Amino acid sequence: MPNWVYNTLTIQGPKSEIDYIKDRLNRPFTLAQETYGMGDISLSGFPTKIEQVTYSNPVFAFFNIHSYKDDGITDEEYACQPKRDHIDIQNDPDWFRKSVEFAKTQKDWYSWNNSNWGTKWDVAVRDGDEYPNTELLEYKSEGEDNWVVYKYETAWSPAVTILTKLSNMVPNSLLTLEFEEETGWGGEYEILRGEVKELAEWDNRCYACQSFDTLEYCDDDCGEFCSECNEGSWQDEEAMSKCQTHSVLLESRKKAEV
Numbered sequence: 001m002p003n004w005v006y007n008t009l010t011i012q013g014p015k016s017e018i019d020y021i022k023d024r025l026n027r028p029f030t031l032a033q034e035t036y037g038m039g040d041i042s043l044s045g046f047p048t049k050i051e052q053v054t055y056s057n058p059v060f061a062f063f064n065i066h067s068y069k070d071d072g073i074t075d076e077e078y079a080c081q082p083k084r085d086h087i088d089i090q091n092d093p094d095w096f097r098k099s100v101e102f103a104k105t106q107k108d109w110y111s112w113n114n115s116n117w118g119t120k121w122d123v124a125v126r127d128g129d130e131y132p133n134t135e136l137l138e139y140k141s142e143g144e145d146n147w148v149v150y151k152y153e154t155a156w157s158p159a160v161t162i163l164t165k166l167s168n169m170v171p172n173s174l175l176t177l178e179f180e181e182e183t184g185w186g187g188e189y190e191i192l193r194g195e196v197k198e199l200a201e202w203d204n205r206c207y208a209c210q211s212f213d214t215l216e217y218c219d220d221d222c223g224e225f226c227s228e229c230n231e232g233s234w235q236d237e238e239a240m241s242k243c244q245t246h247s248v249l250l251e252s253r254k255k256a257e258v
């Protein structure tokens, strides 16, 4: 499984642009897609079954910003598995750049999506999906206050590439993206007319007090501690009682409970 990135995207601007983009992102479509049911996985580990999938109410679809069909790629070409290139990952120090360049020339869904969206899967809600991760959180269209807020999950990266294209479709609107990856790494970007500005980036965030980059692991392996509030995602009380640095913490907590 990939590392998931949790995204919240706000688009704020003139009423005409907000209404236009909300409709456009939700435009219904059908496409040829591989399915991922267990029975469909071949021995090589690749999904093998291809079917037409309908999105009647996709909510937020990268497909509706830039699709392979816009580039004249056929369903058959798109539904293919990526070709193995001839780049020597083990020995060629320039393999990563070469792989990215190679992917840009390819028409299969994996290479095309990564090159044009910045992530391998769309976030559109397919028909029959009862618990979609993509949602329209807020829509306001009233006088000067016009915005839409979406939440969605992307694989491995916050997919900024496709958001720069989205931004160019609504040139007078400001996009604000807040994202956080499963490991805790996250950030906040602002995008205007395709220009990305980084407002904040952090390696971790304390869930208890919301401080940025305050979480650290104990050198004696007794747990994770926030330098602001001393909370952490895991703490081993037995190891803490033997830890020079953190046994004090345990004692003060016990006192607080009494």
Ligand SMILES: [Zn+2]
Pocket: 206, 207, 208, 209, 210, 211, 214, 226, 227, 228, 229, 230, 231
């Ligand atoms: Zn904290």
Ligand SMILES: [Zn+2]
Pocket: 218, 219, 220, 221, 222, 223, 240, 243, 244, 245, 246
């Ligand atoms: Zn410790």
